[in-house]
Amino acid sequence: MPNLRFLNMSANGMAFDPETGESYQMNGSAQFILQSLQKGLDSQEIASALSLKFNIPFEKAHTDVLEFQVQLEMMAKAA
Amino acid sequence: MSNDYTKPSIVKVGNPLYAKHGSSAQSYHFVRDAIEGVKISDLVAQYGSPLFVFSERSLRLKYQQAFKAMQRYYPNLVFGWSYKTNYLNGICQVFHQEGAIAEVVSQFEYEKARSLGIPGNQIIFNGPHKPEGILRRALLEGAQVHADHFYEIEDAEKIAKENGSPITIGIRINLDSGIYPLWSRFGFNLESGQAWAAIRRIAESPHLRFGGVHCHIGTFIMDPTAYSRAIQKLSKLIREAESLVGYNIEYIDLGGGFPSMSQLKGVYQPPEVAISSVEDYAESIGKELQWLASRKPAPKLCFELGRHLVDEAGYLITQVVADKALPDGRRAYVLDAGVNLLYTSTWYKYKIELDxxxxxxxxxxxxxxxxxxxxxxxxxxILLPRLPRFQNLILSPVGAYNVTQSMQFIEYRPNIVMIGENKSISLLRRKEGLEDLNRLEG
Incomplete structure (x- = not known):
């Protein structure tokens, strides 16, 4: 998992990567997933939590988590 | 599902688009929930997506504004509706109701105008390809024909000879009016003497009569003074031609080329700033034509406006089909309408609104x-908020050239509707089906 996992996050959705100096902006669901990743949860666990928090079907949450993880990987490679 | 859930989204700060848009990058300001008072959601529910939508009110308003602006400077004014810009019957009929004659550039378009009840003597026939059969019909029906090359002068002469009476014909002229690119491929070049040779060829034929000149200097001409420069050159030629033939010309046709309020790619300023008003064009043209306007009777002044009249009346509703993150950091959306329907997307950046x-x-x-x-x-x-599946987007202006140049390629072509001045919706062309395409095959 890329350095994005170790981003310093603020409450308003801004994040800073101390290794690269890059800053990121994210929405609420992205922030929730990233925080869950940093806690060491796997994608199924995160999807369950996301489903509960936002009252969305687990299947949709699972897709969104997997897709977002891929996006993080792509951003890390690009950085 | 929770109303406040949005799919996860993360973007790197510092994207050049943010730098360009500044604080406006924090929200999307372009929202349109209706066209001419009819809800986008209702249109999609009834006619599906994608869907071309035209505003009758806009068509009529643009025509009336342009005609009024030109009429201030010239008394004997004729507008020919440029069929190639959009030849849907319903669109053509609106302009014909407003008083426009037809301007066509092919056999197909000539036949279409005639099928709409436009008499031959109310048709301007341009273009580089006029097969002899349709040229004969047009000339014998009294159409205003502009020869594009010497072969067409010869063809017209042959037809006149066979018919036993002289036939009137004009020529298309190309010239350097100071704009780029120079459209030298259509008609006879003025500066080289080619146009003068064509006039002489007509004048010296006992079967032909010289009617007038046609000059369409280009498209999306953003500088009104280009028309002034063109008219200065044409005026000199007209005086010489009239001296040669011994009578006054019947008409001068300045074609079209006025821009619409579309955002040309590569032009930084928005169209509201970059595009001059139709009154500015009228003034540039009208002042140079005073010497003809004061004649009794003045020769006809013809325009063949297309884009300027129809572009802003057209909208395309399209829906989000899917999205994905790209490795370069962008969000890629798949819409149900693309370049198959939006031929002009190569040159224009559309206004994109959400409903x-x-x-x-x-x-x-x-x-x-x-x-x-x-x-x-x-x-x-483009900077967009995360759009959900089936989100409606409204693209405009798309009224010019996109319908006529839309391709039956991979996808069926969609429904096209017009919202009338009374807000009634009429189907201008129904969506294609497999049976339509199979009908042409063996």
Missing amino acids: RDVPGMMEPSILNGPLCMNIDVVDEA
Whole structure:
């Protein structure tokens, strides 16, 4: 998992990567997933939590988590 | 599902699009929930997506504004509706009702105008390809024909000879009016003497009569003074031609080329700033034509406006089919309409509106069409909030050239409707089906 996992996050959705100096902006669901990743949860666990928090079907949450993880990987490679 | 859930989104700060848009990058301001008072959602529910929508009110208003502006300077004014710009019957009929004659550039368009009840003597026939059969019909029906090359002068002479009476014909002229690119491929070049040779060829034929000159200097001409320069050159030629033939010409046809309020790619300023008003064009043209306007009777002054009249009346409603993150950080959307319907997307950056306010942070995005072709891109750089599946987008202006040049390629072509001045909706052309395409095959 890329350095994005170790981003310093603020409450308003801004994040800073101390290794690269890059800053990121994210929405609420992205922030929730990233925080869950940093806690060491796997994608199924995160999807369950996301489903509960936002009252969305687990299947949709699972897709969104997997897709977002891929996006993080792509951003890390690009950085 | 929770109303406040938005799919996860993360963007790197510092994307050039943010720098360009500044604080506006925090929300998407372009929202349109209706066209001429009819809800976008209702239109999609009834006619599906994608869907071309035209406003009758806009068509009539643009025509009346342009005609009024020109009429201030010239008494004997004729507008020919440029069929190639949009030859849907319903669109042509609106302009004909407003008083426009037809301007056509092919056998197909000539036949279409005639089928709409336009008499031959109310048709201007331009273009580089006029097969002898349709040229004969047009000339014998009294159409205003502009020869594009010497072969057409010879063809007209032959037809007149066979018919036993002289036939009137004009010529298309190309010239350097100071704009780029120079459209030298159509008609006879003025500066080289080619136009003068064509006039002499007509004048010296006992079977032909010289009617007038046609000069369409280009498209999306953003400088009104280009028309002034063209008219100065044409005026000199007209005086010489009239001296040669011994009578006054019947008409001068300045073609079209006025821009619409579209955003040309590569032009930084928005169209509201970059595009001059139709009154500015009228003034530039009218002042140079005073010497003809004061004649009794003045020769006809013809215009063949297309884009300027119809572009802003046209909208395309399209829906989000899918989205994905690209390795370069952009969000890629798939729409159900692409370059198959938006031929002009190569040159113009459309205004893109949503039919509701979509909250959320803005992402650098690319809008792709539905074709399984890498070239199918509608907008390669736009900041958008994360759009859900089936979100309606409204693209405009798309009234000029997109319907006539839309392709039956991979996808069926969609329904096209017009919203009338009384807000009634009429189907201008129904969606294609497999039976339509199979009918042409063996």
